Amino acid sequence: MTEVAERPVLDTLDPAGRALLFTEARTANTFADIPVSDEELASIWELARWAPTAANTQPLRVLYVRPGEGRDRLVKFMNEGNQAKTAAAPAVAVLAVDTRFHEHIPTVFPMRPQMKDFFEANEEFREKGGNFNAALQAGYFILAVRALGLAAGPMTGFDAPGLDSEFFPDGRFRSILVVNIGHPGENPWYNRLPRLDHDDVIIWA
Amino acid sequence: MTEVAERPVLDTLDPAGRALLFTEARTANTFADIPVSDEELASIWELARWAPTAANTQPLRVLYVRPGEGRDRLVKFMNEGNQAKTAAAPAVAVLAVDTRFHEHIPTVFPMRPQMKDFFEANEEFREKGGNFNAALQAGYFILAVRALGLAAGPMTGFDAPGLDSEFFPDGRFRSILVVNIGHPGENPWYNRLPRLDHDDVIIWA
Numbered sequence: 001m002t003e004v005a006e007r008p009v010l011d012t013l014d015p016a017g018r019a020l021l022f023t024e025a026r027t028a029n030t031f032a033d034i035p036v037s038d039e040e041l042a043s044i045w046e047l048a049r050w051a052p053t054a055a056n057t058q059p060l061r062v063l064y065v066r067p068g069e070g071r072d073r074l075v076k077f078m079n080e081g082n083q084a085k086t087a088a089a090p091a092v093a094v095l096a097v098d099t100r101f102h103e104h105i106p107t108v109f110p111m112r113p114q115m116k117d118f119f120e121a122n123e124e125f126r127e128k129g130g131n132f133n134a135a136l137q138a139g140y141f142i143l144a145v146r147a148l149g150l151a152a153g154p155m156t157g158f159d160a161p162g163l164d165s166e167f168f169p170d171g172r173f174r175s176i177l178v179v180n181i182g183h184p185g186e187n188p189w190y191n192r193l194p195r196l197d198h199d200d201v202i203i204w205a
Numbered sequence: 206m207t208e209v210a211e212r213p214v215l216d217t218l219d220p221a222g223r224a225l226l227f228t229e230a231r232t233a234n235t236f237a238d239i240p241v242s243d244e245e246l247a248s249i250w251e252l253a254r255w256a257p258t259a260a261n262t263q264p265l266r267v268l269y270v271r272p273g274e275g276r277d278r279l280v281k282f283m284n285e286g287n288q289a290k291t292a293a294a295p296a297v298a299v300l301a302v303d304t305r306f307h308e309h310i311p312t313v314f315p316m317r318p319q320m321k322d323f324f325e326a327n328e329e330f331r332e333k334g335g336n337f338n339a340a341l342q343a344g345y346f347i348l349a350v351r352a353l354g355l356a357a358g359p360m361t362g363f364d365a366p367g368l369d370s371e372f373f374p375d376g377r378f379r380s381i382l383v384v385n386i387g388h389p390g391e392n393p394w395y396n397r398l399p400r401l402d403h404d405d406v407i408i409w410a
Binding site for chain 2: 008009010011012013014016017018020021022023025027038041042045046047048049050051052054056058060061062063064065066070073074104107108109110129131132133135136137138139140142143144146147148149150151152154156167176183184188193194195196198200201202203204205
């Protein structure tokens with residue numbers, strides 16, 4: 001029965017896991033007064049980092065902002081409707097793309113170190129690849145927050161150039177998403193918004 | 206104890222779930238001769254569709270290609286190194302961005318239907334938002350494939366303009382990722398590539 005050993009059989013995610021990550025998970029708009037530890041924040045990345053990116057490029061960077069002076073500086077770059085939420089979140093992640101992610105290619109994709117030079121010479125390709133793969137990793141990141149039993153509050157409503165000049169002054173990192181992280185507070189969820197019908201999304205060939 | 210009822214306590218994902226989706230999951234390069242049913246393919250979307258997008262815009266579209274004439278047409282647009290894998294996969298998903306996703310805004314974001322007109326008038330903003338949110342959803346999709354007990358083989362190495370003109374001739378959808386889907390075959394994994402150190406990714410503020 002050698003063949004069986006060579007063909008791994010994968011489990012499926014149980015109903016509790018499906019509910020936690022996908023079907024019952026909700027974007028939190030209030031947070032309980034319960035701290036989120038640095039260990040928890042590191043654990044989020046310990047999960048998210050393993051999911052795949054093209055040529056293993058991993059362009060996403062994570063700025064973790066804890067309550068205090070850093071968060072005060074961050075809140076003022078959020079759109080008005082997002083400021084109170086971010087000011088109340090026990091932790092906030094600023095997700096950013098490393099625009100020079102290709103410098104790591106000799107380490108992360110050792111079978112083709114010359115891809116570094118290709119990306120260096122092709123700015124459009126580099127920017128497109130960085131943006132796409134960082135967004136892909138942002139998706140993994142949100143689900144990893146949920147896997148840790150934390151609620152995520154992802155937001156694109158913020159002054160990205162202002163935030164970047166404050167937190168990433170050398171211009172290498174460009175923020176793409178701000179994610180409030182914490183335990184849900186009182187009345188944390190809005191009514192769920194409708195999802196598109198399968199027929200609006202899925203095409204069969 | 207009203208307060209407790211108002212503050213939901215979330216579970217955490219168990220070790221088997223973390224292994225399945227993140228820490229032990231691998232990109233499959235071979236597939237067993239076991240079909241993937243249309244019900245399984247629909248179930249992938251039934252999970253992935255619930256994860257969040259900015260203003261609930263949901264720009265991702267999914268073309269499922271089954272073995273046969275459709276897959277034969279698809280394979281020739283894959284890069285040479287990806288053709289055999291896609292030809293052997295029992296199902297393939299072409300993930301694409303709907304460049305006119307904003308037409309659904311009155312349905313999916315009913316509190317601000319006028320955002321449709323904003324996107325209509327701002328092509329750069331529309332393209333950026335569509336690309337970002339579709340890539341975010343591609344991340345959810347890959348983890349949803351794994352949640353169903355299936356192996357995913359995501360690839361960016363294909364002729365996207367060629368594929369689009371063959372499968373999306375009206376120009377509305379633009380492909381961003383092709384994902385082989387199936388049960389792992391013999392020797393399905395390469396050696397795992399290194400992930401960046403936490404210190405290369407995480408910044409604390």
